[in-house]
Amino acid sequence: MYEDYLERDDFGFVTRAINEGYNPDDDAYNAIVPPISLSTSFQQQGPSQNKGFLYGRFGNPSRQMLEQCLSSLDNAKYALCFSSGLGATSAVLNLLSPGDHIVAGDDLYGGSHRLLSKVAGRLNIQTNFVDFSDLSNVEQAITKETKLIWLESPTNPLLKITDIAKVSEIAHQHENVIVAVDNTFLTPYFQKPLSLGADIVMYSLTKYMNGHGDVVMGSVAVNDLHLYEKLKFLQNIMGIVPSPFDCYLVNRSLKTLALRMEQHMKSSMAVGLYLESHPQVDKVLHPGLPSHPQHTLLKKQCYGYSGMISFYIKGGLHETKIFLASLKIIRHGGSLGNYTSQAMIPALMTHTALTPEERTRLGITDNLIRMSVGLEAKNDIIADISQAFQAIREQN
Numbered sequence: 001m002y003e004d005y006l007e008r009d010d011f012g013f014v015t016r017a018i019n020e021g022y023n024p025d026d027d028a029y030n031a032i033v034p035p036i037s038l039s040t041s042f043q044q045q046g047p048s049q050n051k052g053f054l055y056g057r058f059g060n061p062s063r064q065m066l067e068q069c070l071s072s073l074d075n076a077k078y079a080l081c082f083s084s085g086l087g088a089t090s091a092v093l094n095l096l097s098p099g100d101h102i103v104a105g106d107d108l109y110g111g112s113h114r115l116l117s118k119v120a121g122r123l124n125i126q127t128n129f130v131d132f133s134d135l136s137n138v139e140q141a142i143t144k145e146t147k148l149i150w151l152e153s154p155t156n157p158l159l160k161i162t163d164i165a166k167v168s169e170i171a172h173q174h175e176n177v178i179v180a181v182d183n184t185f186l187t188p189y190f191q192k193p194l195s196l197g198a199d200i201v202m203y204s205l206t207k208y209m210n211g212h213g214d215v216v217m218g219s220v221a222v223n224d225l226h227l228y229e230k231l232k233f234l235q236n237i238m239g240i241v242p243s244p245f246d247c248y249l250v251n252r253s254l255k256t257l258a259l260r261m262e263q264h265m266k267s268s269m270a271v272g273l274y275l276e277s278h279p280q281v282d283k284v285l286h287p288g289l290p291s292h293p294q295h296t297l298l299k300k301q302c303y304g305y306s307g308m309i310s311f312y313i314k315g316g317l318h319e320t321k322i323f324l325a326s327l328k329i330i331r332h333g334g335s336l337g338n339y340t341s342q343a344m345i346p347a348l349m350t351h352t353a354l355t356p357e358e359r360t361r362l363g364i365t366d367n368l369i370r371m372s373v374g375l376e377a378k379n380d381i382i383a384d385i386s387q388a389f390q391a392i393r394e395q396n
């Protein structure tokens with residue numbers, strides 16, 4: 001089904017996910033599993049003399065291990081972890097000054113949209129939100145003041161794909177414009193924005209990267225030392241740092257990232273094909289399927305596709321509500337990338353800040369459902385969807 005994806009160029013990914021950032025030989029007791037260091041303070045051998053750590057906010061061994069592992073997964077020189085995905089985005093935003101300008105995608109994650117429009121806007125940093133599936137929009141939106149291009153690919157919830165290499169090329173024709181890609185939906189296992197020319201890759205580690213639904217955390221990875229130093233300063237001085245315990249959990253989760261992503265892909269492809277064949281479905285949005293208008297672009301810039309799928313069912317709010325209320329193993333919820341499948345209505349949950357007219361214009365209508373296909377047996381996921389459609393038929 002997916003043998004037509006590009007051959008992977010980094011089979012070492014899984015081995016690096018398991019080994020990078022920690023060597024048992026360096027531990028006092030040679031523990032094979034990386035230990036958690038909860039201490040907020042570190043004994044100094046003398047003034048400014050230590051083993052790399054002084055105070056917990058500046059850095060600690062558990063965070064350092066995770067950051068090293070994360071940088072390796074993106075083939076990046078540096079990575080930094082933050083208290084949440086939006087914390088990571090706030091640090092990137094704080095690279096800018098009043099009067100600077102941002103060009104961003106028009107169907108971004110709701111929180112990122114609010115951060116750019118409501119917080120940055122108040123600091124006199126204006127953002128133009130444009131549709132990145134037509135790159136002339138991006139070209140036209142760049143001004144002398146533009147310092148940052150912020151994009152997601154795929155977008156949320158419409159799963160449109162942006163040509164990251166082309167956007168980077170356009171941006172870098174201008175001086176001092178940096179390109180940041182929110183890679184939360186695909187993870188470095190399926191997409192490496194830095195290799196495509198972006199300057200910053202950002203994650204909500206809360207989603208696939210941790211994958212167990214029990215940590216809120218974010219990260220960025222970069223290759224430029226100067227950019228890294230500025231972001232590291234902001235991580236510390238803005239106080240947007242994660243706890244050592246959470247770092248331990250995310251680091252643990254990275255060991256199974258590749259296996260989980262492979263299964264998310266297999267199951268979401270099966271669910272997508274099932275939905276495409278279902279008479280109560282109007283349209284399926286799944287970049288991994290040949291029916292998606294940008295499937296060729298996805299195959300060019302990615303190694304595969306995750307568990308994110310959106311679909312329009314026949315009918316309106318009445319039908320979508322019955323559908324969600326009838327699901328038995330798929331949970332009704334707004335998060336994604338966890339071992340549990342979750343579904344929701346974007347028009348009622350994540351995109352309420354838009355007016356009904358804006359939602360209609362973008363295609364975020366009441367009959368649109370977004371689903372994160374989890375790690376349950378795929379036949380059980382499909383059977384659950386099937387019985388929810390039957391519930392609609394019975395109640396109509």
Ligand SMILES: *Cc1c(COP(=O)(O)O)cnc(C)c1O
Nearest residue numbers: 084085086109182184204206217
């Ligand atoms: C969840 C999410 C975020 C925000 O991350 P938090 O960890 O919740 O702060 C940003 N971008 C995308 C695509 C997300 O799904």
